[in-house]
Amino acid sequence: MITLEGIAKTYDLGSSTVTALRGIDLTIDRGEFLTVMGPSGSGKSTLLHILGILDSADEGRYLLEDNDLTTLSDAELSRIRNEHFGFVFQSFNLFNEFSALENVMFPLMYAGVRGSERRDRARALLVDVGLEHRMGHYPNMMSGGEQQRVAIARALANNPSLILADEPTGNLPSDKGEEILQILEGLNRDGVTIVMVTHDDRLGARGSRCVRLRDGVVESDTRRAA
């Protein structure tokens, strides 16, 4: 599905530079549940952002379904993010001035889905994550677990083929984190590819494959027998 070849990323801090990634080769297949682990600062988030084309690499090639993305315009890349990728973040990242329902409607709005259908689909997504009673609530009125479920519903709005999750359980108590993980596992069973960054070894072991980063390089890449 995705092939990274020699991806490198360096941040220029003016006087010095920070190399976050140095030559990452990685192939992600459809249907995988890939966990990314590694110490703080090893480049996990950077890798995830590059995978989600929120950020671009300084070197290397990114192939999505064998298409090189480096030549695409911002509008085209935005469309790919909108239709094929879904993001889940550690700090939920909901729009606080909009209700749960409206938050879920945003990706549909960018996709140009019409008003009534947009609302119906957003409702159905919130029902799926068990929030039928929280549709009109604003993020600051909800618990962390509820907020993260809204974020997942929003990530799923356009039926993405890839979910990119950056420590989705990091801000949650373990029981709520477990709920989130089960939702992701359910999605994976339905065929959605998942890339999840985590610090937690137990969660890291839950995926079908685990990539360990250290200082911007892949330290290990282990697949779990199905």
Added chain:
Amino acid sequence: MSWADRLWMSIRHIRGRLVESILVISATAIGVALVAAMFAFIRSYDRQTDYLLSHPAYREITVEVVGNETEITEAAVRFDASVSRAISLGTADLARARASVAAVDHGYLADAERFVVGSPLTAANRTAIASQWGAIGGTGGIAGGGATGARGQGSGAADGQARADGEFGFTVPRGTEGGTGTATMDPEQMRAQFEALLGTGDDDAAVVSELPVDGFSGYRVTGEFFAAYGLRAAEGTVFTNEDIEAGNQAIVLGHDLARTLFPNSTAIGSRIRLGIQTFTVVGVLAPTGVRSIETGTSFNRLGFVPNAAAQVQFAGRAISFQRPTRTLRFAIDDSSRLDAAVQQLILFFDSEYGPGTTRVTASLNALTSERQKLSRILAVVLFLAAAALFIASINLFNLMLMRVIKRTRGIGISRAIGASRREIFRQFINESACMSLTGAAIGLLLAPIAYGLLRTSLIADVGAVDLMNWLYFVIGAALALAVSVLFGVYPARQAGRVDASLAIRSE
């Protein structure tokens, strides 16, 4: 994302920060109102001065006697034995000036009046006047606004004693300078003579007794007035100076006035009674675009009679009822010769009557210098209006820039869920434009108020010009809106440039 969705988002964001939004919208409204009002005002002022500059009255050079108004008025009625040229200007002075001053093309008198239709002698005032006259015993002259049963109006009529209520009446001069003739006569005999003199008009079979109006406005003019104002007769003819000298009691009617007075028949040849005088209609003017500067009344609705002494025989002598003309008017066809004409007139009148006796004024010069002065004021006010708009726009600019910074993280999230840079730009420009537009809409409502304040404080009304011009309000508001919207571009571009990855990482 549709336009409506973006609007919805903008409204949500503006509502979320209502107080600061309202403040910025208010500032924009004030800026737009001032700019729009100034725009419309400058335009209407230009239109007004253009109108005035093209008006025949502003091609005039006026010559007035400098002096005590009472003195002049008291000399208004003169027994012809005692004509004293130095006190009041009249047709004779006009003729001599025309003969000597080459630079002017026209010279005339033109005094605005309200003509009252019919005889002044109702049964009641006939008795009152006669007894007043009889009691005084007939020494002295007869002066005042009642001479033709008319009363002056506007600046053209220097009629100090005209009765404001329009009633017919005579006043007897306080001094005796006006009447050196000593008419010694029995009061009873005098009363009888006087009644005979004034008459009722009923005895004159040719006079049209029923007219559909009580009165009308007009001017007492001399012959060259018509050419100076570009008025020509469509029917009959206008009267000339020769006609006036011959003592013809002629009247020329404006196009509409003729139709009003004589809806069914031709006006020419009809005799009409206006106060104590009876006039014969000699001409009806072709329709004209000229309007009275003071009242805006179309010249089509005015009547014009000779500006001459009303000669009547009284007690065996001729009495002339001469209105106190204080203003001689001269006109030139080519305004480039204005200064030369003014110089020559000053020279002529100073040598004839002595320096300081007369005042020569060119309205055009006065207006031109007033325009220059006011233009400078307007430039300053326009600058202040633009400054208000500028400050309002800077506030909007700051507010939007602040929102971009505050919502940086939100921008990153939007980008992650599929918004392009262009989309982000559009969202922010939409939001600032919403505020600009609301401000401009409110400003457009406020603009007429600001406009009214400017008008009443800066220029006098000219009735003939329709000053309210909404188009210019709208153009002014649109320009102001454009400025305001423009100030939203930079913050929106900053929003579009936000690095999504960095924005999301920022905690």
